[in-house]
Amino acid sequence: MWSWEAFFTFLSSESLLRGAWTTIWLTVVTMVLGLVIGLVLALMRSARSRSVRAVANSYIWLFRGTPLLVQLIIIYTGLPQLGIKFGPIQAALLGLALNEAAYLSEIVRSGIMSVPRGQFEAARALGMKPVTVMRVVVLPQAFRVMIPPLGNSLNGLLKTTTLVSIIAVEELLRLTQYAVQLNFRVLEGLVAAACYYLVMTSVWTLLQGRLEALVNRSHSTGTAKRPSHQVPQPAELVRETR
Numbered sequence: 554m555w556s557w558e559a560f561f562t563f564l565s566s567e568s569l570l571r572g573a574w575t576t577i578w579l580t581v582v583t584m585v586l587g588l589v590i591g592l593v594l595a596l597m598r599s600a601r602s603r604s605v606r607a608v609a610n611s612y613i614w615l616f617r618g619t620p621l622l623v624q625l626i627i628i629y630t631g632l633p634q635l636g637i638k639f640g641p642i643q644a645a646l647l648g649l650a651l652n653e654a655a656y657l658s659e660i661v662r663s664g665i666m667s668v669p670r671g672q673f674e675a676a677r678a679l680g681m682k683p684v685t686v687m688r689v690v691v692l693p694q695a696f697r698v699m700i701p702p703l704g705n706s707l708n709g710l711l712k713t714t715t716l717v718s719i720i721a722v723e724e725l726l727r728l729t730q731y732a733v734q735l736n737f738r739v740l741e742g743l744v745a746a747a748c749y750y751l752v753m754t755s756v757w758t759l760l761q762g763r764l765e766a767l768v769n770r771s772h773s774t775g776t777a778k779r780p781s782h783q784v785p786q787p788a789e790l791v792r793e794t795r
Contacts, residue, residue: 559738563745568732572725573749579645579724580711586650587710588703592659596687598662609658616655622716624648631719645717653710660702664695697768704761708754725749 563569597609616624629644639647668691676686718727725746733742 556738556741559736560741560744560745563729563732563738563742564636564748566732566745568728569725569745569749572723572746573729573753575722576711576714576726577753578713579649579672579717580707580723581644582646583649583653584707585649587645587653588661590650590654591661594654594658595665599665601776613655613658616652621648621652621713622719624652625716625720638742641717641721641723644720645714648718649710649714653706657703657706660699660706661695663702664699665691667698687759700761700765700768703755704764708757708761711753711757712750 594609597605600606602725625644625648628639628648632638672690672694673686676690677683679687714724715726718724718730718735721727727743729746732741747753
């Protein structure tokens with residue numbers, strides 16, 4: 554029989570709250586690391602060198618073609634056989650970040666490709682270095698395009714962190730499994746954990762919507778200031794993107 558008392562006990566449990574916090578910071582740190590690696594991969598795929606592109610393509614092929622769970626187990630239990638040992642948290646961050654980067658690289662690359670080629674040429678005509686062009690001109694414009702898919706990726710990553718419970722990371726799911734062993738109220742405990750995940754993803758969905766609206770409003774305001782027939786000059790381009 555369903556027990557509301559057990560359900561609310563799980564829902565207010567300090568153990569589950571601690572697990573939810575671990576899930577949140579694990580998601581945020583993984584997303585940041587994945588974005589950094591994904592940006593490097595996206596730039597490598599756009600490089601002129603065929604060997605550099607081959608390395609990036611091989612990386613993406615490997616991590617997108619094998620299950621994340623298998624990757625986590627290899628990192629945590631397989632690599633120690635080669636003398637490379639990671640703790641549960643380290644293995645989780647490494648596995649999640651490497652896997653997520655393979656997917657985020659495509660989002661970053663698509664965002665960069667959405668920036669008109671004339672923006673690159675105008676910035677280069679002013680003597681900007683490639684790194685400066687990417688940082689000052691390209692990425693700020695590409696970010697607006699990347700927000701929706703990046704937001705969806707973070708939402709999915711929030712739930713994907715449940716997989717790290719298999720390598721002894723004490724996130725929300727694993728701590729819930731510990732808690733239900735005390736009174737064997739499995740259904741109530743798992744439903745309480747599901748409620749936590751639902752709240753976290755719902756809050757992020759609201760934040761993502763606000764962020765998209767803010768960025769689109771800023772873009773629309775900037776566009777409205779210039780007549781539609783007027784083409785921005787290089788100097789204007791640089792001034793607006795600083």
